[in-house]
Amino acid sequence: MICCKNSENSYQKLAFYIPVFHYFKKMLPIFDPNDNEAGLKLLEDLTNNACQIQQQVLEFILTTNLHTGYLKSFLNGDSSRENFKNKVPVVNYEDIKPCIERIANGEPSSIISAQPITELLTSSGTSGGQPKMMPSTAEELERKTFFYNLLVPIMDKYVDGLDQGKGMYLLFTKPEISTPSGLTARPVLTSYYKSSNFRNRAFNRYNVYTSPDETILCPDSKQSMYCQLLCGLVQREEVLRVGAVFASAFLRAIKFLEEYRKELCSNIRTGRLSDWITDSNCRNAVSSFLSKPNSELADLIEVECSGKSCEGIIKKLWPRTKYIEVIVTGSMAQYIPTLEFYSGGLPLVSTMYGSSECYLGINFKPLSNPYDVSYTLIPNMAYFEFLPVDKDNKKVIQDVQCNGATDHNGKQEEDGKEKDVEAVDLVDVKLGHYYELVVTTFTGLYRYRVGDILMVTGFYNNAPQFRFVHRRNVVLSIDTDKTNEEDLLKAVTQAKVLLEPLGLLLTEYTSFADTSSIPGHYVLFWELKAQGTNDLPELDPITMEKCCSTVEESLDSIYRRCRKKDKSIGPLEIRVVTHGTFDALMDFCVSQGSSVNQYKTPRCIKSEEAFKILDSRVVGRFFSKKTPFWEPFRIETNL
Structure with a gap:
């Protein structure tokens, strides 16, 4: 890493990061958020020395947690960066879920963390219909407070008074x-x-x-x-x-x-x-x-x-x-036109990028166009790595626009064969390239795939800046819900059983997040036909409404909570389209560059042109008439 070959002066500038008992353990320098000059200088130091700070973060996390059950099984007492990279696997939630459930059921925190786990943070992403649980410690609250304080000098720099x-x-x-x-x-x-x-x-x-x-x-x-x-x-x-x-x-x-x-x-x-x-x-x-x-x-x-x-x-x-502060990146970008309608010309400001795993980045240009927001990852928040998503950026863009989700599992295809993709460090990402974020946190997550796909848009000093592209696997989202392609398929499969006694077949389907009204709602486009013919008989409204309700009942607890308790999602809608509609959709996607040989129906529509093709052929609209069952989630245990 070239940036780490700086003179000794670079390390002397970082004197306030060297072990000092009461705050080095949190890797947090002390500063007064009301002192703009000090806050801006701190941000300059953090971004100028991103490489060194990342090395210190990883060294601290590994030496502190070397004897936890999880790391002991991989590192065998060697806390070097090279051993960590070679021996500790890149994992997803299902890989670490057993460890977290053991802690939830009463086993010691030392399974994954040398510091006591004080609570579990539930993610809006889901696993098996229940929220994911991320470990957290008491000192992590200090890190979040430090992060929030960094926002003050940035906003004061751009907005007076x-x-x-x-x-x-x-x-x-x-x-x-x-x-x-x-x-x-x-x-x-x-x-x-x-x-x-x-x-x-x-x-x-x-x-x-x-x-x-x-x-x-x-x-x-x-x-x-x-x-x-x-x-x-x-x-x-x-x-x-x-x-x-x-x-x-x-x-x-x-x-x-x-x-x-x-x-x-x-x-x-x-x-x-x-x-x-x-x-x-x-x-x-x-x-x-x-x-x-x-x-x-x-x-x-x-x-x-x-x-x-x-x-x-x-x-x-x-x-x-002076401005409206809301997150408008990722799935929230669909609300920008509606916000602009209500705003009276006020700027839309997205200040920060965070997750249940850890807080991540800050928007250094808060008054930028909401569609162009980029975040600079703050290097002392966690140790960051990045899995290259695809060497062909055009293919990524096409996947985002047509399918709305791309499943990248740390592998790329080259000459028809899969090969492993090596994670790169924060300072080694390349401008214009796409990556999936991987974090190692102070709270017990090691090389964990967050699931966010990011694109490098530039650099602030030595710290790269990223635009949030989309969430891996997620096809539908209105609020904090995140419905992936597999869960949507399961829900549709449950609902289409109701059609069989009527002699109807569901031949194709896709989805759309309709945010033209408040609250937004899921829309499913269904192409149906009668068995033995392409003709579509008259549809029974009661059966179709039951199909809507069945889909909702089959979706995960976050969706059902948003529908029933929060009322932040409206009733699900099924729009039945005429025979041949999905052929027209394929023709459109092929005209936009999709391969005929590799084409598959996108399970979520993002393109306005594709939406118009579907919506212009709708012959019936049906809504769920009841809210789905929901109760506060329960943690699955093996006591």
């Missing part, structure tokens, strides 16, 4: 459970919001919110949403930025505002909170903002919301707002 007001950020917690060992399993953001790091945070201009913590922590999502919006409206003149974690959540809040605006205005006009807000913490927290009636504000909000269209409503209701 953020210390002159508040952020109306709509933040929510999700269900959590206790494992047999007593560890809590919950989503990563729920973990952070409930931590002392969040509740006792040292306030800076970036983490002052209109929402009291009690409304964020409210377990009832409807009461939480109502109270947070109410507080945001009452403090409208102080709001300088608005947002949520995901674009889908922010748009859901806008719809909620449309549905409850009269009641919200009534609360503001009377100075009295609605009786159905029964959470005592919410009532007490909101009462200070509703200490007196404000008919003038209520009238103003009603006027702004009374138009035929809600175009530009964010700027109208919160006139001092």
Whole structure:
């Protein structure tokens, strides 16, 4: 690695990373987030010395965890980088799932981590219909806090006056459970919001919110949403930025505002909170903002919301707002046009890239076009490696546009034969190339495939910048749901059994994430025919609605939770198309460069042209009439 052949001065610049008892164990330099100069200098140091820091991160992780059960079985006491690369395999979740389940069932953390595992973070990705569980330690909260603090000097660099007001950020917690060992399993953001790091945070201009913590922590999502919006409206003149974690959540809040605006205005006009807000913490927290009636504000909000269209409503209701902060990369990019409709011309800002495994990267140009967002991976967050996805970038682009998912398993095909693909280090990736991200974390994951496909878009000093392309295997996503091709096939297979007594055959299908309305919903395009003929008889609406419901019942728990509890996904729809529609789709894909010999029907449509081909041939539309069964997930155990 060329960058590591620097002079001794490079290592002297990193003096603050050398072992210092109270914080080296977390590989976190100390800085004041309110000191912009210090924060920007730190980012310069981190990115200039990416190679050295990555080496130190790996050395620390390996020496600390060398005698854990997992690493002991591969490294045999040798913690060198070369031994790690040669002996420790690149793994996916199914490979490490048994170790994590053993810890969930009460065995010691030393199976994978020298530090005690204090909780399990549930991923929105699924395995066998249940969320994946990622190990976490107490010190990982410090790493997340450090990461959030790095955002402050970047936003201040591009946006003036953020210390002159508040952020109306709509933040929510999700269900959590206790494992047999007593560890809590919950989503990563729920973990952070409930931590002392969040509740006792040292306030800076970036983490002052209109929402009291009690409304964020409210377990009832409807009461939480109502109270947070109410507080945001009452403090409208102080709001300088608005947002949520995901674009889908922010748009859901806008719809909620449309549905409850009269009641919200009534609360503001009377100075009295609605009786159905029964959470005592919410009532007490909101009462200070509703200490007196404000008919003038209520009238103003009603006027702004009374138009035929809600175009530009964010700027109208919160006139001092400088930007909307939401994640609009990956599957969330489908919401950009809708956000722009509501925004009134405000910039859409995606500040960070993270996952349940660890926090990863920061957008160093937050005001860039939302379609062009790139993230710089912060080198002290984890040890990063990258599996080259495909040496033919054109093929990758085609897969993304036509199929929406590409299954890369660390292998490439050359001259008709598969060969192993070697993972490369952070500083060795190449501009314009595509990679799957692999992480080794401080919390017990070693050479773990995150499943994200990234493209290198440039470099900031010696740290590469990446654009999120898509999630490996995922074909459909509306909110935090991630439905892969295999799960979709299983669900469709369950539903098509209902057609057999009617003499109908499902000959082809594909899918589409329809986000033209709020909430978005899954659309399946089905081509049907009667047995023995290509003719399509009249369809029984009841049977077709049952097919919709059966598909939903067969999808995983994250989808069903979003449908039933969160109401962030609408009823699934099946659109029946005429005979020959999928032949027309194949003709289109071939015209775009697909091989006739290797063509297979894409199981998710991303191309607008392909969608038009399907939608123009629809002869019947059917929706699920009931919400699928859901209950908080249970951890499968072998006690």
